[in-house]
Amino acid sequence: MSSMHPLPPAQLIDLRSDTVTQPTAAMLEAMCRAPLGDDGLDGDPTVRQLEEVSAARFHKAAGLFVVSGTMGNLVAVLAHARVPGEVLAEASSHLLNSERAAAGLTGMHYRSLPGTAGLISLDALAAALDTDAGARCPSALVSVENTHNAQGGTVAAPPALAALYALAAAQGVPVHTDGARLFNAAVALGLPLHQLAEHTDSLTVCLSKGLSAPVGSVLMGSADFIKRARNIRRMLGGTMRQAGVLAAAGLVALEHMIDRLADDHRRARALYRGLQAMDAAWCDPAEPQTNIVRVRVGASAADGQLWEQQLAQHGVLVRASGAGSLRLVTHRHIDDEAVAATLRVFEALRRIQH
Numbered sequence: 613m614s615s616m617h618p619l620p621p622a623q624l625i626d627l628r629s630d631t632v633t634q635p636t637a638a639m640l641e642a643m644c645r646a647p648l649g650d651d652g653l654d655g656d657p658t659v660r661q662l663e664e665v666s667a668a669r670f671h672k673a674a675g676l677f678v679v680s681g682t683m684g685n686l687v688a689v690l691a692h693a694r695v696p697g698e699v700l701a702e703a704s705s706h707l708l709n710s711e712r713a714a715a716g717l718t719g720m721h722y723r724s725l726p727g728t729a730g731l732i733s734l735d736a737l738a739a740a741l742d743t744d745a746g747a748r749c750p751s752a753l754v755s756v757e758n759t760h761n762a763q764g765g766t767v768a769a770p771p772a773l774a775a776l777y778a779l780a781a782a783q784g785v786p787v788h789t790d791g792a793r794l795f796n797a798a799v800a801l802g803l804p805l806h807q808l809a810e811h812t813d814s815l816t817v818c819l820s821k822g823l824s825a826p827v828g829s830v831l832m833g834s835a836d837f838i839k840r841a842r843n844i845r846r847m848l849g850g851t852m853r854q855a856g857v858l859a860a861a862g863l864v865a866l867e868h869m870i871d872r873l874a875d876d877h878r879r880a881r882a883l884y885r886g887l888q889a890m891d892a893a894w895c896d897p898a899e900p901q902t903n904i905v906r907v908r909v910g911a912s913a914a915d916g917q918l919w920e921q922q923l924a925q926h927g928v929l930v931r932a933s934g935a936g937s938l939r940l941v942t943h944r945h946i947d948d949e950a951v952a953a954t955l956r957v958f959e960a961l962r963r964i965q966h
């Protein structure tokens with residue numbers, strides 16, 4: 613942890629992201645025992661197992677282990693690509709806001725569409741889809757983010773996903789799901805994973821967020837799609853060799869770490885309720901559906917940054933995001949006491965500021 617935080621790491625309450633989660637003892641043990649091979653030659657058996665297990669859980673034909681969610685989405689866009697062509701995504705999506713620079717790599721145009729709770733609105737999609745033979749920039753891909761990071765971990769449920777998919781499919785346009793936190797969506801809805809992958813042609817899921825694996829994401833889709841994706845991953849320099857050491861942790865994540873996400877969701881609601889009791893204007897009207905809490909502490913970006921600094925001085929790490937907003941993410945290292953301590957720090961700072 614950098615020297616800007618006055619407390620030692622063990623005492624810090626790190627709510628910046630669920631990506632800070634450390635591997636479990638079971639993961640470290642599995643990493644030591646994993647059978648390994650060369651994943652660029654005849655394959656790494658543990659990576660292959662992770663790809664097969666993932667694909668089976670999501671009812672897709674094949675999977676591909678990639679370094680990160682960003683790489684999974686980039687490889688997906690490239691594997692679906694047509695140039696000229698347009699990727700349609702909701703305005704506040706991670707793909708548009710944090711990965712947009714990839715447009716330069718993909719040769720595709722990325723177009724922003726309005727949505728509700730992070731899901732592109734059907735009307736906007738219907739108006740935007742253009743697959744006319746003469747279209748100057750035909751629609752090539754629709755991207756869906758589930759759960760939606762910037763909207764506060766909102767969940768898109770199968771009926772809404774089915775409607776969006778039907779609209780795109782009717783025009784022959786594939787759908788990709790950025791499912792960095794799709795496990796959270798499944799737990800929040802109480803549904804098996806595959807029901808959230810039914811209405812999408814491809815999906816990326818991250819093992820290194822709430823599931824606590826140290827590194828890695830899995831891209832899934834049809835056998836042909838993954839064959840193309842494997843080649844593209846190689847071109848991007850993403851072929852890892854004895855990557856089974858990482859995939860082994862991913863297998864433990866898939867097997868043992870999904871159900872406990874419900875604890876993260878419960879603690880996010882506890883944070884929300886505590887903050888709402890302090891100042892209802894801080895909070896979204898609805899409780900968080902998963903593990904992300906948004907807090908509007910002021911009117912300007914400077915307000916958010918000031919709160920971020922002051923909270924850090926009291927050992928609570930959060931991230932300012934957008935004008936006057938903070939983002940708090942619960943995860944395996946945030947227990948009930950950490951929630952209570954966070955609320956105490958917010959209350960103390962609020963009193964000083966009033």
Ligand SMILES: Cc1ncc(COP(=O)(O)O)c(C=O)c1O
Nearest residue numbers: 680681682683706757761790792
């Ligand atoms: C919705 C979403 N998609 C993609 C990513 C990128 O994942 P990675 O950091 O593994 O590249 C993130 C990261 O937080 C995310 O929240």
